[in-house]
Amino acid sequence: MTESAVCARDLTLRYRSGLGRAPVTAIAGLSLDIAPGETLAVIGDAGSGKSTLARAIAGYTSRSVDRGVEIVGGALAVLGVDVRHLGRRGDNALALRVGYVPQDAGLVLDPHLTVAENVALPLFLRDPKFSRKAAGGIAAEAIDAMHLTLATMPKFPHELSRGQRQRVAIARALVLEPELLVADEATAGIDATVRGMILDHLAEVQRQRGFTAFVVSSEIGEVRRLAQRLAVLHRGGIVGLGAVDAVLDDPQHPYVHRLAELARTRA
Numbered sequence: 001m002t003e004s005a006v007c008a009r010d011l012t013l014r015y016r017s018g019l020g021r022a023p024v025t026a027i028a029g030l031s032l033d034i035a036p037g038e039t040l041a042v043i044g045d046a047g048s049g050k051s052t053l054a055r056a057i058a059g060y061t062s063r064s065v066d067r068g069v070e071i072v073g074g075a076l077a078v079l080g081v082d083v084r085h086l087g088r089r090g091d092n093a094l095a096l097r098v099g100y101v102p103q104d105a106g107l108v109l110d111p112h113l114t115v116a117e118n119v120a121l122p123l124f125l126r127d128p129k130f131s132r133k134a135a136g137g138i139a140a141e142a143i144d145a146m147h148l149t150l151a152t153m154p155k156f157p158h159e160l161s162r163g164q165r166q167r168v169a170i171a172r173a174l175v176l177e178p179e180l181l182v183a184d185e186a187t188a189g190i191d192a193t194v195r196g197m198i199l200d201h202l203a204e205v206q207r208q209r210g211f212t213a214f215v216v217s218s219e220i221g222e223v224r225r226l227a228q229r230l231a232v233l234h235r236g237g238i239v240g241l242g243a244v245d246a247v248l249d250d251p252q253h254p255y256v257h258r259l260a261e262l263a264r265t266r267a
């Protein structure tokens with residue numbers, strides 16, 4: 001049997017308590033698998049734990065870049081790496097194999113680097129001796145593929161609109177040809193006229209390279225365009241999982257039922 005690209009078993013994720021704050025359990029006892037090359041979409045209401053799960057799958061747990069989320073129960077393996085026991089070196093090894101586009105691109109873009117430098121940075125993290133000229137060419141191509149003009153390259157992230165920053169983050173996430181793409185509402189804030197083109201590009205690159213993808217989305221149309229399977233999250237647990245239409249055609253939970261109705265009215 002082929003090993004899953006992502007394997008969560010009875011996974012519980014919690015934000016640590018801070019001063020005067022109680023710990024928050026964001027994901028409780030969740031199990032799922034994503035097969036190599038498969039795209040799984042995740043949909044769910046606000047606060048259901050989508051971003052937390054995305055963050056953990058991208059390796060951003062409290063032992064790595066600290067967003068405060070901790071694995072407190074169960075197991076999570078990503079590309080065969082046990083995320084619970086990631087050490088500093090392991091973090092880097094996984095980071096080079098996983099492209100992560102968070103809901104807020106500011107989390108991955110360095111404000112002190114230009115757009116071109118941000119997009120090229122992973123190339124130098126993997127190989128500090130990487131040719132500057134080749135990196136410039138690769139960054140220019142990646143930026144062009146996101147339908148951004150080359151005049152964007154010398155700008156800094158704060159000089160761009162939110163949607164433009166998201167597109168830079170997508171370009172950056174794809175530049176190392178990742179084995180897994182974790183995209184958390186990656187197209188949020190992107191102009192509707194460009195959004196479709198970005199989705200087409202993502203679907204095309206996925207077809208060509210065959211990477212695995214975990215895509216958080218609030219748009220059922222986007223889900224259908226990108227994913228084979230759908231997981232519906234509600235209050236930190238899965239309330240629907242399977243082929244997109246199978247989940248929506250046979251809702252097993254009131255939240256999935258509401259989602260299916262919404263999808264019908266928008267169809």
Ligand SMILES: Nc1ncnc2c1ncn2[C@@H]1O[C@H](COP(=O)(O)OP(=O)(O)OP(=O)(O)O)[C@@H](O)[C@H]1O
Pocket residue numbers: 015024025026044045046047048049050051052053067068
């Ligand atoms: N940094 C944090 N510290 C403490 N609690 C947090 C933190 N981030 C999220 N949470 C809590 O964890 C739960 C899940 O949040 P999460 O952001 O994963 O939900 P989501 O489904 O992505 O929501 P949205 O659709 O609004 O982005 C919520 O109860 C939220 O308040």
